[in-house]
Amino acid sequence: MNKKSSYVGGEKFNKLSKKEGYRSRAAYKLKQINESHNLIKPNQNILDIGSAPGSWCQVVKETVKGKSKITAIDILPMQPIDGVFFVKKDLLEISDKDFNHSFDLVLSDIAPNISGISVIDSENMIELLNIEIYLINKLLVKGGSFLAKCFHGNSFEHLKSFMKDKFEEVSRVKPQASRASSNECYLIGKKFKN
């Protein structure tokens, strides 16, 4: 796909998110991933890492059925969403003690501020992934699932190696709503071994 068609794709989801009331076009990334991988299930406790402005929380809220607790973390403020417990904190300063229960599903769309220097961006992504990995080891229930953003290259390899070790099923996904020109992709781990 060339730059122009990738931009058109991004524009399409920007317009759609305004029309459908989502806070960002990122909503469609989670919707598309969930349609193909069936991550959000009834009665799950769900953690959303890097949640602002909140479109993934909106999708989780409208998709999850039954009794579930939704927790979201971001360093930036997030407008409240009914039923979502929001923690405004730097992920690099978080500990498992910030949570009082475990999770069945952890979603992460977190990304560092991009400098454009790939070595630095990759190192910063790995630093964030290491905190996610720490939280997964402490807080994800046996059999639980983890969806996380990474970049092609070192951060992808780092996350894949953790997931291959700790999850029974691992897959890579690049949703249509993610610009083809973007370096991001997502990895999904299912059936956490714990």
Ligand SMILES: C[S@@+](CC[C@H](N)C(=O)[O-])C[C@H]1O[C@@H](n2cnc3c(N)ncnc32)[C@H](O)[C@@H]1O
């Ligand atoms: C792509 S946005 C997430 C969009 C979100 N999934 C949505 O649907 O609205 C990435 C988020 O990661 C957050 N972030 C980046 N570094 C962070 C850090 N160290 N601690 C907490 N949040 C961070 C940013 O503030 C930003 O809101």
